[in-house]
Amino acid sequence: MPTDNIVIAGGGQAGFQVAASLRQEGFAGRITIVGDEPGVPYQRPPLSKAYLLGKVGAHALRFRPPEYFEEHCIDRLHDRVAMIDRDARIVQLASGSSLPYDHLVIATGARNRVPALPGVELDGVFGLRTLADADALSPRIAHIRHAVVLGAGFIGLEFAAVAAARGASVHVLELGTRPMARALSENMSALFTVAHRSWGVTLDLSCGLQRILGQDGKVTGVQTSDGRHLPADLLVYGIGVLPNDELAQGAGLQVRDGICVDAQLLTSDPNISAIGDVASFSSPYAERPMRLESVQNAIDQAKCVAARLLGRPAAYEALPWFWTDQGELKLQIAGISEGHDETVLLGSADTRQLSVLCFRAGRLIAVESANRPIDHMSARKILARAPRLTPAQAAEPGFELKAYEAATRPA
Numbered sequence: 001m002p003t004d005n006i007v008i009a010g011g012g013q014a015g016f017q018v019a020a021s022l023r024q025e026g027f028a029g030r031i032t033i034v035g036d037e038p039g040v041p042y043q044r045p046p047l048s049k050a051y052l053l054g055k056v057g058a059h060a061l062r063f064r065p066p067e068y069f070e071e072h073c074i075d076r077l078h079d080r081v082a083m084i085d086r087d088a089r090i091v092q093l094a095s096g097s098s099l100p101y102d103h104l105v106i107a108t109g110a111r112n113r114v115p116a117l118p119g120v121e122l123d124g125v126f127g128l129r130t131l132a133d134a135d136a137l138s139p140r141i142a143h144i145r146h147a148v149v150l151g152a153g154f155i156g157l158e159f160a161a162v163a164a165a166r167g168a169s170v171h172v173l174e175l176g177t178r179p180m181a182r183a184l185s186e187n188m189s190a191l192f193t194v195a196h197r198s199w200g201v202t203l204d205l206s207c208g209l210q211r212i213l214g215q216d217g218k219v220t221g222v223q224t225s226d227g228r229h230l231p232a233d234l235l236v237y238g239i240g241v242l243p244n245d246e247l248a249q250g251a252g253l254q255v256r257d258g259i260c261v262d263a264q265l266l267t268s269d270p271n272i273s274a275i276g277d278v279a280s281f282s283s284p285y286a287e288r289p290m291r292l293e294s295v296q297n298a299i300d301q302a303k304c305v306a307a308r309l310l311g312r313p314a315a316y317e318a319l320p321w322f323w324t325d326q327g328e329l330k331l332q333i334a335g336i337s338e339g340h341d342e343t344v345l346l347g348s349a350d351t352r353q354l355s356v357l358c359f360r361a362g363r364l365i366a367v368e369s370a371n372r373p374i375d376h377m378s379a380r381k382i383l384a385r386a387p388r389l390t391p392a393q394a395a396e397p398g399f400e401l402k403a404y405e406a407a408t409r410p411a
């Protein structure tokens with residue numbers, strides 16, 4: 001059966017990219033993006049960085065202007081996909097209408113995990129996921145005196161760096177023993193710990209929140225898990241996300257912390273793919289199925305699905321990479337460092353130009369580079385070709401990833 005009518009649930013990074021790639025590669029059928037956020041699809045990374053700092057406006061976040069969608073015959077519906085009828089191949093929308101599909105791409109992303117704490121409903125408590133969140137938060141930053149950040153993950157620390165740069169006193173509370181521990185080596189966590197403290201951020205590790213305190217409906221402070229009271233006129237939480245996989249679950253698709261997909265990103269229904277933050281997939285770069293919350297993953301998975309729908313099926317095997325900007329630090333990560341048992345350092349934490357090469361059982365699995373973009377670009381090439389670099393080689397005086405990459409480049 002030909003695929004003439006593609007419906008995409010979710011108009012974020014992955015949903016937009018699959019539509020754009022389909023058109024770019026010559027798909028002539030119907031494409032409809034159903035997205036529950038208003039406006040044209042936009043990128044999220046600047047929301048916790050340049051946009052909050054006032055360095056870029058909302059227009060700069062849009063992937064394409066509205067005319068692009070008209071010119072490329074990509075229909076956009078501001079609606080929510082409420083239900084999938086797999087037998088009839090129809091999606092029911094929250095507005096009450098329905099849409100038939102030949103192929104459905106679920107790109108519904110993830111949503112913030114909201115802390116289950118007394119006071120979370122107070123004015124001044126924010127998550128940061130959408131443009132609407134950033135627009136609500138942004139005008140407050142100039143006026144806050146005391147910001148509390150719950151969670152020292154990427155988004156919490158990006159916000160902390162922005163708020164500190166804008167003059168607020170910032171207190172970060174993190175239950176774990178080091179920042180960004182889920183994704184980073186100890187050496188890199190240590191570099192960011194020192195950097196945040198040097199920017200005036202208080203980083204309270206092994207400490208959580210008991211309650212958020214307020215007066216007249218507004219946040220005034222917090223009570224920490226060890227009983228201290230801290231003043232706060234703003235609280236931002238960044239304690240992880242939950243995949244928006246209920247749609248798939250309701251349709252009887254296989255779901256396990258995200259929608260389970262096969263090597264080609266197909267769900268357990270051959271007429272439905274899932275991509276981006278919501279997809280749980282296996283990767284040659286990881287030991288177990290995972291979800292990745294990154295721009296690279298959303299874009300590359302979208303391209304992989306578009307190619308399959310155009311008759312060029314291939315397994316999804318892209319190398320994962322990610323970045324975060326905090327203060328003057330740009331951290332770029334290539335590969336997945338989980339389970340590493342040995343590291344080799346290039347550069348120095350003192351100069352804040354450091355790369356951490358992460359090895360597992362003697363094999364290079366990831367490279368984290370702070371303010372060393374050349375290392376990052378070289379690492380991406382090296383990791384993509386099953387590296388034979390040993391820890392001993394990397395530890396030799398004068399070793400450089402760029403030179404190693406050039407010397408081992410296939411002819």
Ligand SMILES: Cc1cc2nc3c(=O)[nH]c(=O)nc-3n(C[C@H](O)[C@H](O)[C@H](O)COP(=O)(O)OP(=O)(O)OC[C@H]3O[C@@H](n4cnc5c(N)ncnc54)[C@H](O)[C@@H]3O)c2cc1C
Pocket residue numbers: 009010011012013014015034035036037043044045046047048079080081082107108109110128129130155244247275276277278292293294295296298321322323324325
């Ligand atoms: C503040 C912030 C900063 C980030 N910074 C970085 C960074 O520096 N580097 C990096 O690599 N990544 C970063 N990310 C992560 C990156 O933005 C995400 O991985 C990426 O947006 C995932 O794309 P997606 O399309 O899967 O999900 P999303 O972009 O979240 O899009 C999903 C869309 O689907 C909509 N939706 C959900 N359910 C339905 C439904 N039933 N019907 C219709 N629509 C629905 C959602 O509202 C949303 O609009 C950041 C994310 C955030 C929030």
